[in-house]
Amino acid sequence: MRIADERPRVPAAATRAIEARLEQVRDVLDSPARTTRTTVVVGRLLGLAFVVCFATGLYSHALQDPLPWMTFPTRPVQLYQWTQGLHVIAGTVAMPLLLAKLWVVYPRLFSWPPVRSPLHALERVSIAVLVSTSLVQVAIGFLNTLQWYPWEFSFRRVHLALAWIVIGSLVVHIGTHLPQIVEHWRARPAADEPPSIASGADGAPSPARDDAEAPTPASAADGAPTPAAATEPRQEQP
Numbered sequence: 001m002r003i004a005d006e007r008p009r010v011p012a013a014a015t016r017a018i019e020a021r022l023e024q025v026r027d028v029l030d031s032p033a034r035t036t037r038t039t040v041v042v043g044r045l046l047g048l049a050f051v052v053c054f055a056t057g058l059y060s061h062a063l064q065d066p067l068p069w070m071t072f073p074t075r076p077v078q079l080y081q082w083t084q085g086l087h088v089i090a091g092t093v094a095m096p097l098l099l100a101k102l103w104v105v106y107p108r109l110f111s112w113p114p115v116r117s118p119l120h121a122l123e124r125v126s127i128a129v130l131v132s133t134s135l136v137q138v139a140i141g142f143l144n145t146l147q148w149y150p151w152e153f154s155f156r157r158v159h160l161a162l163a164w165i166v167i168g169s170l171v172v173h174i175g176t177h178l179p180q181i182v183e184h185w186r187a188r189p190a191a192d193e194p195p196s197i198a199s200g201a202d203g204a205p206s207p208a209r210d211d212a213e214a215p216t217p218a219s220a221a222d223g224a225p226t227p228a229a230a231t232e233p234r235q236e237q238p
Contacts, residue, residue, distance in 0.1 A: 034104050034105075035104075036183075037184045037187070039101070039104050039105055039184075040184040040185060042097060042100050044181075045097055046097040047174070049090045049091070049093050049094040050167065050170060051167075052087070053094065053141075053163070054163050056084065056087035056090070057087055057160070058163075060080070061160055091141045091142070094134075095142065102131065119176060122172065122176060123173070123176040123177070126173045127169075127173060130170055130173055133162050133165045133166050136162060137159070137166055140158070144159070
């Protein structure tokens with residue numbers, strides 16, 4: 001009978017231990033720069049780079065393998081050079097932006113429980129797909145600019161397929177985080193910002209510490225007036 005009473009407590013104790021350990025990890029990884037506002041700012045720049053890469057990549061793919069009904073402008077003659085240059089620039093910029101986005105949000109991987117609801121599960125799956133495909137996409141795209149292909153598959157086909165997966169998972173990711181994105185899209189006014197660590201709960205400056213150093217008599221010898229000398233009237237000697 002005693003064993004039956006103790007068995008259900010083991011998973012609960014293990015859960016509490018895991019949750020406490022993950023909370024410690026999040027506290028260690030915590031940083032003032034890892035905020036929702038920073039996530040939105042970096043994310044919208046990364047999303048813009050992905051959209052530019054996707055649009056210019058589709059244009060390049062359509063030019064090389066056009067469908068029968070497709071027609072393309074022939075002027076200006078440098079149009080393809082411009083679009084491909086923009087494609088390479090946006091793809092190169094996406095690499096540091098992707099790393100910055102991962103740096104901001106990766107402590108959230110240690111949240112507990114791992115899945116809280118079906119929507120949260122969808123969010124986690126979309127993030128896993130988005131991160132993995134994005135890393136592979138920008139990596140092989142960068143190697144393509146170097147004309148180095150250390151793989152056996154067709155670069156154009158895989159690059160195009162991964163582009164559709166990245167954009168699809170990006171749409172799902174934006175949809176699941178749309179309320180936070182709308183809330184933090186613009187910088188909040190100063191009145192709405194939380195008080196800093198050096199401020200009190202109401203935003204007022206914190207009082208002076210009791211153990212602060214008081215002015216020493218040496219300060220008067222150096223020519224600096226003491227608080228008493230600044231407030232008391234000066235008396236002339238007879």
